[in-house]
Amino acid sequence: MYEQLFLLRNYEDRIYYMFLEGIMPGTIHQSQGQEACAVGVLFDVRKEDYMTSTHRPAGHCLAKGVSLESMMCEMFAKANGCCKGKGGAMHTGDISVGAIPAVAITAGGMPVAIGAGLSCKMRKTDNVVICFFGDGASNEGAFHESMNAAAIWNLPVVFVCENNLYGASTHINQVIKIKDLAERAAAYGMPGYVADGNDVLAVNKAANEAIDRARKGKGPTLLELKTYRRCGHSRNDACGYRDKQEEKEWFEKDPVARCKNYILQQQLAAPVELEAIEKKVLQQIDDAVAFAKASPSPEPQDALLHVYA
Amino acid sequence: MATLSIAEALREAIREEMRRDERVFCLGEDIDIEGGFGGAFTVTLGLSKEFGHERILDTPISEIMIAGAAVGAAMTGMIPIADVQYGDFLFCMMDQLANNAAKMTYMSGGTVKVPMVMRAPVGATTRGAQHAQSLEGFFTHIPGLKIICPSTAYDAKGLLKTAIRDNNPVVVFEHKLLYGSKGNRAEKAALSPVGEVPDEEYLIPFGEGVIRREGKDITIVANLLMVYRAMEAADILEKEGISVEVIDPRTLVPFDYELVIHSIRKTSRLMIVEEDTKRNGWGAEVAAQIAEDALYYLDAPIVRVAGYDVPVPFAPVMENYVVPSASRIAEAARKLMKS
Ligand SMILES: Cc1ncc(C[n+]2csc(CCOP(=O)(O)OP(=O)(O)O)c2C)c(N)n1
Ligand SMILES: [Mg+2]
Numbered sequence: 001m002y003e004q005l006f007l008l009r010n011y012e013d014r015i016y017y018m019f020l021e022g023i024m025p026g027t028i029h030q031s032q033g034q035e036a037c038a039v040g041v042l043f044d045v046r047k048e049d050y051m052t053s054t055h056r057p058a059g060h061c062l063a064k065g066v067s068l069e070s071m072m073c074e075m076f077a078k079a080n081g082c083c084k085g086k087g088g089a090m091h092t093g094d095i096s097v098g099a100i101p102a103v104a105i106t107a108g109g110m111p112v113a114i115g116a117g118l119s120c121k122m123r124k125t126d127n128v129v130i131c132f133f134g135d136g137a138s139n140e141g142a143f144h145e146s147m148n149a150a151a152i153w154n155l156p157v158v159f160v161c162e163n164n165l166y167g168a169s170t171h172i173n174q175v176i177k178i179k180d181l182a183e184r185a186a187a188y189g190m191p192g193y194v195a196d197g198n199d200v201l202a203v204n205k206a207a208n209e210a211i212d213r214a215r216k217g218k219g220p221t222l223l224e225l226k227t228y229r230r231c232g233h234s235r236n237d238a239c240g241y242r243d244k245q246e247e248k249e250w251f252e253k254d255p256v257a258r259c260k261n262y263i264l265q266q267q268l269a270a271p272v273e274l275e276a277i278e279k280k281v282l283q284q285i286d287d288a289v290a291f292a293k294a295s296p297s298p299e300p301q302d303a304l305l306h307v308y309a
Numbered sequence: 310m311a312t313l314s315i316a317e318a319l320r321e322a323i324r325e326e327m328r329r330d331e332r333v334f335c336l337g338e339d340i341d342i343e344g345g346f347g348g349a350f351t352v353t354l355g356l357s358k359e360f361g362h363e364r365i366l367d368t369p370i371s372e373i374m375i376a377g378a379a380v381g382a383a384m385t386g387m388i389p390i391a392d393v394q395y396g397d398f399l400f401c402m403m404d405q406l407a408n409n410a411a412k413m414t415y416m417s418g419g420t421v422k423v424p425m426v427m428r429a430p431v432g433a434t435t436r437g438a439q440h441a442q443s444l445e446g447f448f449t450h451i452p453g454l455k456i457i458c459p460s461t462a463y464d465a466k467g468l469l470k471t472a473i474r475d476n477n478p479v480v481v482f483e484h485k486l487l488y489g490s491k492g493n494r495a496e497k498a499a500l501s502p503v504g505e506v507p508d509e510e511y512l513i514p515f516g517e518g519v520i521r522r523e524g525k526d527i528t529i530v531a532n533l534l535m536v537y538r539a540m541e542a543a544d545i546l547e548k549e550g551i552s553v554e555v556i557d558p559r560t561l562v563p564f565d566y567e568l569v570i571h572s573i574r575k576t577s578r579l580m581i582v583e584e585d586t587k588r589n590g591w592g593a594e595v596a597a598q599i600a601e602d603a604l605y606y607l608d609a610p611i612v613r614v615a616g617y618d619v620p621v622p623f624a625p626v627m628e629n630y631v632v633p634s635a636s637r638i639a640e641a642a643r644k645l646m647k648s
Contacts, residue, residue, distance in 0.1 A: 025625050026435045077624035088437035088623030104439045105398065106370050139369035140401075167370050168338065169345030175369035236494075240344030298622075300630035307619045 001039055001200050002263060002274065005256045007281045008035040008059045011068065012231070014285050015058070015075060019235060025077050026088045031059035033198075033230030036255035037162045038063040040203025041130060041223075045211060050098045050116040050129045052109035057092045057102035060132050065097040072288040078295040085298045086306065106167075107133055107140035110159075114146050117155035117220075128156040128214040136167020138181050144188075147222065151188040156214035158207065159222045162197060168233045169241040185222035197225030198255040201262075230254070313506045314489025318462035319352045319428075322469035323390060325510065327360055330388065333473060336366040336375055337392025337428075349394035350430055350483075351490045376402035376427065380409045380478075383425035388473060395440045396429035396482065399448075410478040411453030422476045426469070432484045432534055432584060433621045433632050434496055441621035441628075445482050445532065446583070446590035449561050455515060456562040458482040460536045462489075462504035464559055467513030474512070484533040500537055516563035520572070524554035527642055528572040530595060531582035532558060539582050541635035546642055553642065561591050569595070570603045577608040578645055584632055587615035609648045614641045 012030045019028055031038065038059035042051070045064070053060040061071060066082055071092055074081030081087070082094045083101060093101035100116065103109035113131035120127045137143055138161060150157045161181050165172050178184070185192025191213075195206040203225055210221035228250035232239055239247070263269050313321065327333045339345050340353040341362070347354020357365040368375055372393065379389040393399055399406065406427065413421050433441040449456050455477055459465035465483070472479035489501035521536060522543055531539040536557045543553035554572050558565055573579050579599060581592035596611045614633045622628055 026437070026623060027440075074623075077626070083623070085624035085627065086438075086620075086622045088435070090437050090439065091623070104437065105401065108401075108439075136370040139371045141371070141373050169342040170339055170367060170369075174367065237346075241342050242344070297626055298624050300626050303619055303622045303627035303631045304617060 001043060002259050003277045004039045004063055005035045005259050006278055008062055009256045010285055012058060024075055027235050028089050029056040029234050030231040031056050034162055034227045035059055036200035036203050037197045037225045037227055040200045041160050041207040043204050044208055047097050048127045050100060052100050052113040052131050053102035054132055055090045055104040061092045061099050064099045066094040066099050068284060068288045069291050072292040073295050076292040078292055079298040080295050107137040107142035110142050110146035113157055114149045117157040120156050126215050128211055130158050130160060132160050135163040135172050135181060139175055147188040150220040151190045154219040157220045158210045158214055161224045162227055163224055164227050164229045180224055182222055182224040190220050190222060192222040194224045197227030198253045200255060200259050310505045310507060312503050313462045314503050315462050315465045316350055316352050316488040316490045318466040318506055319469055322466040326470055326473040333388045334364040335390045336368055338368055338370055338394055340367055340392050341365045342367055346494055348392050350488045351494045372398050372401035373405055376405035379425040380405055380423060383423045384421050388424050390426040393429045396431040396444050397439050397442050399429055399444055407451050411451045415453060423478050424476045425478050426472045428481045430483050430485045432486055433628050434485050435625055435628055437623040438620035443585035445561055446585045448480050449591045455479040457560040458532045460533050460557055462506050464513060466506055467511050471512045486534055515560045516565055518556050518558040518565035518568040521555040521557050524552035526552045526576055527578040527580055527645060528554045528576045529580045529582055530556045530569055535582040535584055538633060538635050539638055542638035545639045551642060551646055566598060573606045577606055580612045582614045582633055582638055584616055586618045587613055588618050590615055609645055612641055612645050614638050
């Protein structure tokens, strides 16, 4: 798990630096600070399980098993990117590992998760669907329609709300009146739980319970993970709307550092072992960057491929 | 005279109208959070200082509600200016806009008025297919909606003020690369046209296009960013001895056909340039209308240069290929001169 957390953090950091250098096109919505959500939830899911993601998909995709190289190539708009350069950061995905291309319309992936859940059920598989979304997304009609449908049809969908306290610049307290978003589950007749989204083990435990329920045909769950972005909402966002004290408190709860400290305190691994893991991961990222840079760009006319009507 | 960017001109229009009429208010996501962005492209930045958060209303991320609330408020005595962060999300609002905003006046036999404004940024900016579409054409298909697309600061202010005073729903399409937003909301490939805007009040009536450049061989009708691409093409073509007249219709509904017909009587060649996909676009409508009403003035088939019929791809090499460029416009013009 630590390896994955470290990968997600350093993948995003590297992307950020390359963005600042100006060598990467497009825009970015990064997930530093929220790594424990993606890793904890997805650690034990199967490749055959599906996932829907958001405008902030990198962590989800890496944790679901989308290849690092193909993601890096997509970021560089290369022909061998996971979306062949057509999708870009906000649509990262790879259906062959169950990562449905991310939907950048807030809550727009949620009804799609219902469809995938229906499909898993109708095809009589025991696969599940992990549906990621943000706190802000829970105010969209699509959220409510999806929650209700999953409940009435008893679908194998786990709704994972990463509550990072903000939808873009808007604080959650300004747009919802309840304390925990998990409370909304009751309105649809499904269980709702809150977990510490910066504690990868807590997330994993809560997620596995929900996943298990879904797999056994016992229906959907809403899981609210309390977390925080370490980064801006998108490129060039200095977070002028956030309280500095709030930032400080949350930064101290950093999920990557916390996992590392836990491992060391519990003596689950020696410092040198972790260092070796870190070194390996950094090398993988370096390799992916080099690979992406050396990869071919699509031809302009490739824009005309993959549309059939 | 003040020199303003389009974002500033829009902001000034809103400010003046909000001062003039207490019924005017803004609503949308992140439109003026303290320390925030002032909407996705800074248009509403700082307005809450003067008008407070009751009239500069930051909403939850709930597009159906935003559009529907604008309809409801408009019908009952207010004048809402609703904001969507990217035009693509208009699709989320489509039911409220197409079924309610556009139809309430009609369904009520004219007894209800819906004086609302819906502002939406459009255009491809390497953000991928869901943050890129130009939806003007889509909306021109709906009877009951007025559609405007200002491409200069002067027009932005004058047209938005007219929109706010109109008794019908008006959809304003603004181009991301033309805002001239400053600071960290500035777009990389932006053109940042700044323009002179008079200090005294002015309104621009709908349905009056302008000639951006006079010419005698070809008439090009283009909107938003494509006005600038057409002007660029005209510069290139001038050196080759082809004289291009560029018309910016400014509003698509209503549309200034008279101006276009007047121009083609002189040039006898018509090209329409739009960033949106070609199939069934507003350009198709203009072409058909001109063919119906004024075909006899033309010496050659009407030509459309538009986005190819694909979603907007992310990779810049592909995006630049899909969105009409000055050289693609120039090439089409050369061909048109030969036909
Ligand atoms: C339908 C729609 N409305 C608005 C946006 C613009 N937008 C992108 S991300 C975002 C905030 C989303 O907040 P949240 O769901 O909490 O996710 P987070 O960004 O915090 O991960 C907004 C408003 C969008 N992409 N789609
Ligand atoms: Mg959020």
